[in-house]
Every structure is written in structure tokens, then in C-alpha cells.
Amino acid sequence: MSDAKEFNVGDRVRVIALPAYVKTAxxxxxxRPPNVIQLGEEGVVLDRRPGGFWGxxxxKGAxxxxxxxxEAVSN
Structure with missing residues (x-):
């Protein structure tokens, strides 16, 4: 997938769309149901996982x- 975004560990990111479900890291x-996170909620990248996933x-958790x-949060 050529349009996959790249982040660095420690980057702040914002939820721009909610998936059908979320998987705990x-x-x-x-x-888990997607309502454990909110649209627009910010978090911190912990690590890169296989398959284009980010911890x-x-x-409410990782x-x-x-x-x-x-998406990356610009300062």
C-alpha cells in the first residue's frame, strides 16, 4: 500500500475515523467496540506492528x- 502513513515512536496522533472495532495492543x-476511543482523540505512538498497524x-488503553x-498531530 503506497499511501500508508509513517509515524515515529512517540509521535502524537489523532483519530480521524473510527473502525468497526478496535483491537487492544x-x-x-x-x-473491543469502537466507542472505547473517540473521533478526534489524541494518543501517542508506542510501536509499529505487522500489517500496517500502529500501537x-x-x-482508555493501548x-x-x-x-x-x-493522522499526525502538528504542533
Whole structure:
């Protein structure tokens, strides 16, 4: 996928669209309803995961986000 966004660990990102569900960024990931995060909520990139996913820490926990659902927060 050529339009995948790249982020660095520690970057602040904002949710620009909600997926049908979110997956927790834990050793044993669980699916959660998308309402655990809010549209426009900001988080911090923790790591890069296989398949174009990013581990992102939000207020209610760390979740795996596809790059199409997040954007970098400009300072």
C-alpha cells in the first residue's frame, strides 16, 4: 500500500475515523467496540506492528490502529 502513513515512536496522533472495532495492543489482543476511543482523540505512538498497524496509547488503553484511521498531530 503506497499511501500508508509513517509515524515515529512517540509521535502524537489523532483519530480521524473510527473502525468497526478496535483491537487492544496486548500480548493476547482482544476486540473491543469502537466507542472505547473517540473521533478526534489524541494518543501517542508506542510501536509499529505487522500489517500496517500502529500501537497507540489512548486515555482508555493501548490499541492497534490502522494508519488510515489516524493522522499526525502538528504542533
Amino acid at each position: 496486548e500480548p493476547m489482543p482482544m476486540l 497507540v496509547r489512548f486515555a 490499541f492497534l490502529m490502522d494508519s488510515q484511521y489516524i
